[in-house]
Amino acid sequence: xxxxIEDVFKRLKNGGASYSDIRIINMTEEGVATNNxxxxxxxxxxDEGFGIRVFYNGAMGFASSNIVNENEIRxxxxxxxxxxxxxxxxxxxxxxxxxxxxxxxxYATHIEIDPFKVSLDEKLGLLFDCEDLMRTVKxxxxxxxxxxxxxxxxxxxxxxxxxxxxxxxxxxGGIECYSxxxxxxxxxxxxxxxxxxxxxxxxxxxxxxxxxxxxxxxxRECAALIDAPQMPSGLATLIIGxxxxxxxxxxxxxxxxxxxxxxxxxxxxAGTSFLTLDKRGTFKYGSKIVNLVxxxxxxxxLGSFKYDxxxxxxxxxxxxxxxxxxxxxxSRDTAACLNEASNGTARADGWARxxxxxxxxxxxxxxxxxxxxxxxxxxDGYFIDTNTSWSIDDKRVNFxxxxxxxxxxxxxxxxxxxxxxxxxGITPEFWGNCDAICNKDHQVIWGxxxxxxxxxxxxxxxAHRTSPARFRNVxxxxx
Amino acid sequence: xxFGEKEFNKIYDYIKSNSKFDKFDVLINAFDSKLxxxxxxxxxxxxxxxxxxxxxxxxxxxxxGVASVNSNDSAKLGALIKNVETIISLKKEDEDACIVDKWExxxxxxxxxxxxxxxxxxxxxxxxxxxxxKKAKSNKIDAFGAFEVNLSELFFANSFGLxxxxxxxxxxxNVTAMGDQYTYAGLSLGRNCDVSKLDxxxxxxxxxxxxxxxxxxxxxxxxxxxxxxxxxxxxxxxGMLSYLGFSARSYQxxxxxxxxxxxxxxxxxxxxxxxxxxxxxGQPMPFDFExxxxxxxxxxxxxxxxNIVYDTKTAKKDNKKSTxxxxxxxxxxxxxxxxxxxxxxxxTKEEMIKSTKKGLLITSFHYVNIVNPRETTITGMTRNxxxxxxDGKVTxxxxxxxxxxxxxxxxxxxxxxxxxxxxxxxSFGGTxxxxxxxxxxxxxxxxxx
Numbered sequence: 009x010x011x012x013i014e015d016v017f018k019r020l021k022n023g024g025a026s027y028s029d030i031r032i033i034n035m036t037e038e039g040v041a042t043n044n045x046x047x048x049x050x051x052x053x054x055d056e057g058f059g060i061r062v063f064y065n066g067a068m069g070f071a072s073s074n075i076v077n078e079n080e081i082r083x084x085x086x087x088x089x090x091x092x093x094x095x096x097x098x099x100x101x102x103x104x105x106x107x108x109x110x111x112x113x114x115y116a117t118h119i120e121i122d123p124f125k126v127s128l129d130e131k132l133g134l135l136f137d138c139e140d141l142m143r144t145v146k147x148x149x150x151x152x153x154x155x156x157x158x159x160x161x162x163x164x165x166x167x168x169x170x171x172x173x174x175x176x177x178x179x180x181g182g183i184e185c186y187s188x189x190x191x192x193x194x195x196x197x198x199x200x201x202x203x204x205x206x207x208x209x210x211x212x213x214x215x216x217x218x219x220x221x222x223x224x225x226x227x228r229e230c231a232a233l234i235d236a237p238q239m240p241s242g243l244a245t246l247i248i249g250x251x252x253x254x255x256x257x258x259x260x261x262x263x264x265x266x267x268x269x270x271x272x273x274x275x276x277x278a279g280t281s282f283l284t285l286d287k288r289g290t291f292k293y294g295s296k297i298v299n300l301v302x303x304x305x306x307x308x309x310l311g312s313f314k315y316d317x318x319x320x321x322x323x324x325x326x327x328x329x330x331x332x333x334x335x336x337x338x339s340r341d342t343a344a345c346l347n348e349a350s351n352g353t354a355r356a357d358g359w360a361r362x363x364x365x366x367x368x369x370x371x372x373x374x375x376x377x378x379x380x381x382x383x384x385x386x387x388d389g390y391f392i393d394t395n396t397s398w399s400i401d402d403k404r405v406n407f408x409x410x411x412x413x414x415x416x417x418x419x420x421x422x423x424x425x426x427x428x429x430x431x432x433g434i435t436p437e438f439w440g441n442c443d444a445i446c447n448k449d450h451q452v453i454w455g456x457x458x459x460x461x462x463x464x465x466x467x468x469x470x471a472h473r474t475s476p477a478r479f480r481n482v483x484x485x486x487x
Numbered sequence: 488x489x490f491g492e493k494e495f496n497k498i499y500d501y502i503k504s505n506s507k508f509d510k511f512d513v514l515i516n517a518f519d520s521k522l523x524x525x526x527x528x529x530x531x532x533x534x535x536x537x538x539x540x541x542x543x544x545x546x547x548x549x550x551x552g553v554a555s556v557n558s559n560d561s562a563k564l565g566a567l568i569k570n571v572e573t574i575i576s577l578k579k580e581d582e583d584a585c586i587v588d589k590w591e592x593x594x595x596x597x598x599x600x601x602x603x604x605x606x607x608x609x610x611x612x613x614x615x616x617x618x619x620x621k622k623a624k625s626n627k628i629d630a631f632g633a634f635e636v637n638l639s640e641l642f643f644a645n646s647f648g649l650x651x652x653x654x655x656x657x658x659x660x661n662v663t664a665m666g667d668q669y670t671y672a673g674l675s676l677g678r679n680c681d682v683s684k685l686d687x688x689x690x691x692x693x694x695x696x697x698x699x700x701x702x703x704x705x706x707x708x709x710x711x712x713x714x715x716x717x718x719x720x721x722x723x724x725x726g727m728l729s730y731l732g733f734s735a736r737s738y739q740x741x742x743x744x745x746x747x748x749x750x751x752x753x754x755x756x757x758x759x760x761x762x763x764x765x766x767x768x769g770q771p772m773p774f775d776f777e778x779x780x781x782x783x784x785x786x787x788x789x790x791x792x793x794n795i796v797y798d799t800k801t802a803k804k805d806n807k808k809s810t811x812x813x814x815x816x817x818x819x820x821x822x823x824x825x826x827x828x829x830x831x832x833x834x835t836k837e838e839m840i841k842s843t844k845k846g847l848l849i850t851s852f853h854y855v856n857i858v859n860p861r862e863t864t865i866t867g868m869t870r871n872x873x874x875x876x877x878d879g880k881v882t883x884x885x886x887x888x889x890x891x892x893x894x895x896x897x898x899x900x901x902x903x904x905x906x907x908x909x910x911x912x913x914s915f916g917g918t919x920x921x922x923x924x925x926x927x928x929x930x931x932x933x934x935x936x
Contacts, residue, residue, distance in 0.1 A: 041819045047578065051817040052570045053555040054563070057538060069609075074557045087535060094609040095523075097909040098617050103531065128577035150740055188741040192861055273526045276631035276663040279853070279870075284668070297724040354710040360536040399856045399889075403669075406889055406934045408866050410858050428859055432889070432932055464522050464534070477499040486858075486866075486891055486931055 010165070012078045016060075016085045017167040018074035025062050025089060025107060029166040031317060032058040032076060033359040035158060038124060040181075042135040042153040045143070050128065051270050057359040062088045065381035066102015067095035068341075072360040092465065104344040108320050110169035115314035117177040119210030120309065123157040126211045131155050134219065135183070141223035142185040147231030149188050151279035154203040155181035155214065156457075163316075178310065178469060179213045180206025180455055185227045187234045194233035194427055196226040196412055199452075200251040205454030206469065207308045229385040229413060232425060239414050239426040245386055246431060247379075247478045249393025252411055253372065254454030254472035260435040261293075261300050262370040262470070263461075264404035265327050267336040269365075271345055278461050279402025283333055284434065285346075293333040294439030297375055299330040302337055303473075304352060304368030310455030310471035311370075313355075317363035320352040327370065331440075339365045357466035364462050375445030379476050382444055384420040386478065389420060391415045392429050408432040408486060430486040441480040488600075488640060489519045490539060492652045498541055498559050503646065506568045508545035508575075510586045512645035514776055514815055516540050520637040523612045528629045530613060539640075544816040545571040548588060550578035553816045554875050567722035572811070585799035587809075588647045591780050596653055596765075596773045600638075604656035604682040607636045613689045615660075619762075622691035623664050628698055630691070631812045633660040636682060643778040651774045657680035662690055663871055664698035671704060671884065673697025674851050674871035676719060678910050678917075680767075688724060697850055697872040704884040707875065709930040713846030715839050715876070721829075722911040722918045723855040723867065725760060728894045729824045731860050733762075733786050733794075734812075736821020744863050745792050753792045753920060754898035757832065760787040762796060762824035763809065769826050769910060770858075770917030774811060781811035786824060790899075798822040804890035825916025830905025832921060839924040841879040848874040848881055851891075863894040868934070888930040900926040 014028055034056045041049040059072035069092030071084045135153030140150045158178040165171055182204020184197045184308065199205040199217055207213050248256065269275050270283045282289065293300075304322030307314055313322050318340050324430045326334050338346075339354035342365055354363035383391065397410030415422045416427035453473045460467055495515045502513055517539035524532040541564070542555040552574030556567045582631035584706065585851060616634050623630035636658050643651040659678040665671065676789075677685045716724075732738075732745040745753070764772045764781030776781050777799055785793045797805070800812030812822035855867030869887045876882065905922030912918060 010747070040819070043819070046580070047582065049553070049817065051553040051555070052574065052576075053540075053817065054566075055540075055557050057557065067530065068533060070532075072534075072536045072538075074538040091521075091533045091535060091609045094613040095530040097610070097613045098525070098528075098530045098620055100529065128574070131581075150742075155887055165928040186740075186742065191747065193742055271527075272629070272631065272665075272669060273531055275526055275665060275669055276633065276661060280669045360538060362532060362534055364532075397856050397858050397866070399854045399866045401887060401889070401934055402853050402870055403934075403936060405936075406868065406887075406932060408858075408889060408891070408932070430858060461525055463532075464520065464536070464635070483932075 012071050012081055013165050016081060020062055020085060021167060024087060025064050027063040027167055029164065030058055030060045031356065031359055032160040033161040034161045035358065038157045038449050040131050040135065040155040042132065042139060044151060045136050045139045047132065055358065059359045060085050060088045061362060062092045064089065064092035065096040065098045065099065067092050068103065068404045069095055069361045078097055103341050104347055106343040106348060106350050108318065108340060108350060110166060111315065111319055112171040114173045116175040117208045119177050121211035123179045123211040124159060138183045138219045138223040141220060142183065142227040145224060145227035145231050147187045147189065147234060148185045149228045150186035152184040166319055174314060176204060176208060176313060177210055179209050179211060180204050180457065181214055181217065183219055183223060184394065185230045187230045189234050192234055194230055196230035197394055198222045198226045200454060201412065202458065206310045206457050207453060208310060208312045209308050222449060233413060233427045236427045237427045239429040239485040241487050243481050244484045245389030245478065245480050246482045246484065247382060247386060247389060247391045247476055248450050249391065249476050250450065250474045251454050252393050252409065253474040253477055254396050255395050255398055257300065257370055257372055257472045257474060258456060259398060259400045260404055260407055261327065262367040265336050266365045267338040267342040270336060271342055273326045277463050282403040282405050282434055287333055289334060291333040292331055292440065293436055294331045295442050296331045297445055298328055298331045298439050299373035300370065301325060301373065302327055302353065302368050302370050306369050309369035309453045310457065310469045311368035316352045316354045317356040318354040320350045320351065320354065322368065323352045325351050337365050337367065339363060355468055357468060361466045364466065366468045367470040368460065369471040369473060372445065372476050374448040374451055376447055377444055379446050379450050382446055382478055383417055383422060386417045387419060389417045390484065391417055405435050407435065429484065431482050433482055433487050438479060442477055443480055444474035444478040446477065488654055489517050490640060491639050492642065497510060498564065499644040500927050501561060501564050502543060502568060504705040505565060506545060509547050510646045511543060511545040512586050512643065512778065514542040515642040518637060518639040520633040520635060521612060522633055523616050524633045525616055525620060526631045528623050531617060533609065534794040541567065541818060543567055543571050545575060546584040547575050549574045549581040549584055551582045551584050555817060570612050581905045583800050583803065585803065586645055587649055587778050590649050590778065593773060593780050598767060599680055599771045600654040601681040602657050604636055604680060605638055607682050612636065617897045619662055619691040620743040622695055626695045626699060628664050628666040628695060630662060630664055632660065643774065645778060649778050651778050653773055655771065656680050658685055660685055660690060662694040664694040666698055666702060671698060671701040672702055674719065678912065687712050694834060701872040704886045707885045709888055709933050711927040711929055713843055713924065713926050714928040715836065715846065715848045716922050717850050717922060718909045718911050718920055719851040720849045721920050721923050723852050724894050724897060725827055725829060725918050725920060726865060727855065727857065727865050729786065729827060731857065731863055733796055733824050734821045735795050735797045735805065738795050739804060741803060744861050745795065749792050751792060752790045753895050754787065754790050755901050756790040756900055757904060758787055758898050759830035760908050761785045761828050763828055764826040766828065769828060770912050772826060774815040776815040777813040779809045779811040779813065784810050784824065796822045798823045824905055827918040829920035831906055831908045834903040836905055836907065836922050840876055840881060841924065843876045844878060846876045849874055858891060864891065865894060866867040866891045886936055887934045889932040890929060892929040897925050897928060902926050
């Protein structure tokens with residue numbers, strides 16, 4: 009196969025192509041879903057194919073196919089070349105690729121237990137046990153459990169000589185319960201909403217999630233929410249729990265620092281960004297304690313890998329330092345617009361999509377207090393957690409979130425609960441009002457397996473390592 | 488065709504000959520799509536994809552196994568069968584094995600396949616896009632968007648002898664014209680199974696026209712405003728409403744906002760909503776992912792919630808017949824309506840503007856999400872051209888606002904429906920709806936752009 013690929017690269021070069029690359033991907037996915045202590049769904053899917061990217065006269069063409077053989081590689085390469093030529097019809101300012109040293113390497117996620125070798129009995133047993141525990145609580149009438157596993161073998165070859173093989177394992181899962189009464193329904197989830205938490209890891213990750221240990225607790229909270237009052241409207245101090253803060257970082261920072269958005273390449277769909285080029289290095293994104301980094305190298309993060317889908321090594325990048333906006337996430341084509349090197353965040357959803365700028369693990373660096381100390385230090389406010397709803401404008405400024413639950417904080421103690429809590433804000437004002445971040449003992453890497461971007465649509469697996477943090481003067485209870 | 492019914496029959500025959508299930512079904516979803524994407528008035532991403540997936544559901548001793556593969560290679564199909572058999576062997580209890588054994592015959596629906604669209608080349612696509620790029624440049628603004636040509640084939644067959652096949656073409660274009668570093672914008676959309684019916688001149692003119700009128704937007708305070716919603720904005724209300732309420736699964740689980748409300752008035756008498764997978768004016772799909780013919784289902788009639796949609800599993804539970812709204816066997820969401828039609832009215836958009844003393848003209852909504860599913864409350868932003876209407880005239884562009892509103896409340900306040908039904912949608916489903924005028928729509932916050 010490699011000799012065919014080399015031959016294809018040569019042929020494309022002789023035809024005038026300045027650069028080409030190919031990704032061959034084989035992915036296996038296993039999903040388990042339970043509902044009211046019965047198997048709701050269990051399936052295994054395999055997906056294989058390849059995609060070829062060709063650059064010609066500063067324009068790009070890409071074609072892909074699920075049939076992986078030598079003839080098809082030649083056909084698809086020719087088709088990608090013809091698409092690049094069609095693109096070139098409209099290009100008056102040729103795109104460039106930032107330089108990248110071609111690498112030859114192999115990498116695999118470190119796992120302790122291969123999730124695909126764990127029996128279905130064990131997987132179902134865990135979810136059924138959790139559901140049984142949740143159902144011991146009066147008022148809980150609907151319970152669900154989820155597990156999901158991926159193994160992705162990726163091969164990347166470029167006309168510059170890159171030859172990279174990576175095997176990425178991902179595992180995750182969660183539980184949900186519902187209380188349905190009085191014309192209302194309330195839901196609690198653990199460890200996160202939208203089917204749990206995820207990481208690049210093996211089945212050992214599932215064992216450490218603490219699903220059983222938290223089943224009864226969330227069920228009790230769920231049952232209590234039915235009779236809880238709605239969160240009042242007004243300005244308040246909020247302590248935001250780690251999982252919700254992960255999504256807050258995702259929406260108001262992670263997407264805002266994607267360089268393709270800043271350059272207008274996503275303007276018609278995902279949107280642009282308020283973090284325009286003139287703001288880099290000077291703009292006050294948040295308070296002095298706000299430090300955000302993009303780090304594709306941390307073990308276990310759902311956005312961790314060794315090389316991105318252009319063959320650029322994963323990196324740690326300071327995004328916001330002491331409250332000042334410092335850096336973007338970039339790919340080879342976007343970095344070239346700033347005469348910089350790519351910082352290794354070009355990622356593609358499978359073999360049939362091109363790599364575009366995506367988040368890796370976008371992390372909020374920890375502060376000093378424990379969560380207990382932070383609550384004790386708060387006279388009047390709310391502790392809010394577990395996302396139900398998210399929305400933000402196309403420049404990533406005006407956001408609004410909904411959560412599953414909020415606890416009142418009075419004189420340093422957690423009090424009664426409120427249902428359907430919501431809050432909204434303006435990104436730099438909101439982060440500017442962050443006055444405390446919990447310490448590293450409270451840090452969790454929150455995996456987000458459903459980040460959408462691009463046309464045709466791409467779904468990416470990314471993550472956010474956060475600990476709870478406190479924000480002053482937040483508008484809550486949106487009406 | 489992309490692969491053709493014959494090729495899919497070979498896959499079915501292989502599975503039939505090489506498996507020992509009590510019963511099974513096979514769903515093959517094939518597509519060949521090309522997408523030309525442009526930004527800053529050049530084509531910057533130009534891609535093509537050819538793929539298919541084979542989803543096999545096998546049943547033995549009342550245990551069900553589901554697996555999929557994206558290959559017709561016999562070794563891989565053999566592995567697929569083995570995967571399903573392994574899953575079945577791991578199951579410990581009886582399950583609902585809803586493989587359709589009785590069905591209604593239906594003709595072959597070939598009218599949704601258009602040869603103009605099927606033969607469209609990347610170069611033709613680039614030249615169509617160039618029409619739009621040149622229009623933007625001549626107006627000293629930039630064009631952004633995507634032009635997609637998608638060919639798809641859906642094949643279904645089961646061990647009882649039911650076979651269905653449906654080839655569909657769809658061409659769609661979205662154009663956002665933007666000025667002065669993305670500070671103001673205008674949007675236009677086109678969608679048709681016949682690519683030759685997409686008028687790139689008109690689409691470019693509309694996007695550029697809205698963009699130029701949107702320059703220098705002024706600040707307005709959030710609050711309740713009468714609104715005239717474009718097709719793109721209105722689509723969010725009906726798409727979200729159908730997701731929140733009309734699935735038999737969420738209804739049976741008690742999560743649907745319709746629980747206890749079927750047969751009652753949930754919105755204004757001028758609202759009638761139905762689902763029809765056979766109407767060529769929508770995004771047609773004659774059968775669902777279980778091979779069941781799609782029934783036309785009235786969801787809301789004159790404001791009254793009338794019906795929910797079923798797949799075979801939920802239908803069995805309610806002792807009903809499937810309405811043909813199943814999702815694929817590896818999904819746990821339950822049935823959904825996704826070929827929606829809203830009964831139009833008799834007003835033009837201009838008449839709606841003329842009748843508005845003070846209100847807002849909305850080109851599109853962005854990032855719409857559910858806030859309270861039981862109250863059908865959603866939130867989202869305005870985008871791509873928002874305008875103030877005063878004394879019957881569009882007077883000035885305004886900065887974007889966030890809305891937080893109950894869909895049922897909004898649809899109880901529809902003052903007028905347009906006579907201009909248009910198809911909106913994506914690769915999964917579509918909604919044909921008119922422009923709408925709604926009284927007192929709730930805006931809760933604002934932006935600086």
